Amino acid sequence: MSDQFSAWQLILNGDAALFAIVRLSLAVSLSAVALAAMIGMPLGALIALTRFPGRSVLVVLLNAMMGLPPVVVGLAVYLLLSRSGPLGSMGILFTPTAMIIAQTILIVPIIAALTRQTIEDLWAEYRDELTAMDVSRTGRMATLLWDARFSLLTALLAGFGRAAAEVGAVMIVGGNIDGFTRTMTTAVALETSKGNLPLAMGLGLVLVAIVLAINAAAWGTRIWSERQAG
């Protein structure tokens, strides 16, 4: 009986450990989204505006990589960052930094692929104008990315959703260390393995509520900025 309430008591009492877990989950996933956006958006726009041999193959590959299994990405990053691996001397395995790296790799393809599609569609609309004005390719990319910003918000949210929901990669490269690399999803996995199913479910609901709140905030920002932009 007490288990049914414990998850909600943790939240209502402002449990410090729970807040630390939530804060780490958000810090890791939002950092990964920010990094992935800096890589994925220019990359997607570049592919959208460039024609070269093998482009179709690249587009298919990029789309397919949206389905990268987190556990495989986690294992690859683990082998890279392990003391016995090529980047072992950095000593960042089992740290939040390692978790950000793994999640960034996981969501760059999502953001890049969705950006490519969005920019390509918009380019069809803008082509005549931008060609007539003789804008450079970098200028075109910047203009299109800026004008597509509200649609691209969805790409960011898709990336964030993937990062916040995955457990396979952060479990392997973070190690689920109490108070250091434990996130919402690895905490749910741990409580499930302890047979503490009500608490696990409670934590899961907290995670879903947070993801919902972030999506609502993003939606609100979009409505507000669209009004501002007239």
Place this chain on the structure above:
Amino acid sequence: MASRFASFASALVFGVLAGLVSAGAQDRSIVVASTTSTQDSGLFGYLLPLFKAKANIDVKVIAQGTGQALDTARRGDADVVFVHAKSQEEKFVADGFGVKRFDVMYNDFVLIGPKSDPAGIKGTKDIVAGLKAIQAKAAPFVSRGDKSGTHSAELALWKVAGVDIAATKGPWYREIGQGMGPALNTAGAMNGYVLADRGTWISFKNRGDLAIAVEGDRRLFNQYGLILVNPEKFPSVKKEFGQAFIDWLISTDGQAAIAAYQIDGQQLFFPNAEKKGS
């Protein structure tokens, strides 16, 4: 425009990274590769704050099966291993990956099964007879199948029972390749038998229709060992902090702390360190 986003994003990322680096500057912490049983039973949650208060060293526990924990250490990714499969541990030290192995504590394994007891073994003290009956009746049996200490112990017991499990296993024998908790969850869901360490069993919350079927056989003894990863092999090993953790656990204080850990009035682990190591 786009640069505004980029500057916001980079501020966010560097803020996080800077926070991490500054946290690492005064890094008094070690990584301990250990088993799911020590974590899931809550032992570390009890011991680590005591050690932190004593030595001001943070212990970061990676909870894996014994086989995986030793592998993690073999790659140089841990400072100390705290596991329970003596033969694997001795090989780890003999291969030069560990400095020295110390006995630290023990508990015992218990055979868990459904209350309906389809193999008819409840109450027997003979684990070998119990396993033979399960195999003869093809009663569902959940195996960890993950090279953990408990999995090693289970395979050794099948051998003692004279059952060649690799050759005779049928659909009744299910290897799930997961930790102790998931194995208990699975056994509960399929009305199967499962070998578990007593610590995890006592602290396990989703028992459903499961109960202890066989216990008290001396062949169910479960010894835990501690090893410092060899700093000559991996210079990154924090040998002073790691050794401090080992020294504390086998000291009178540490041994008393292990003995004092209870759930519902039951002691989970029994200290038995002999200071010299092997």
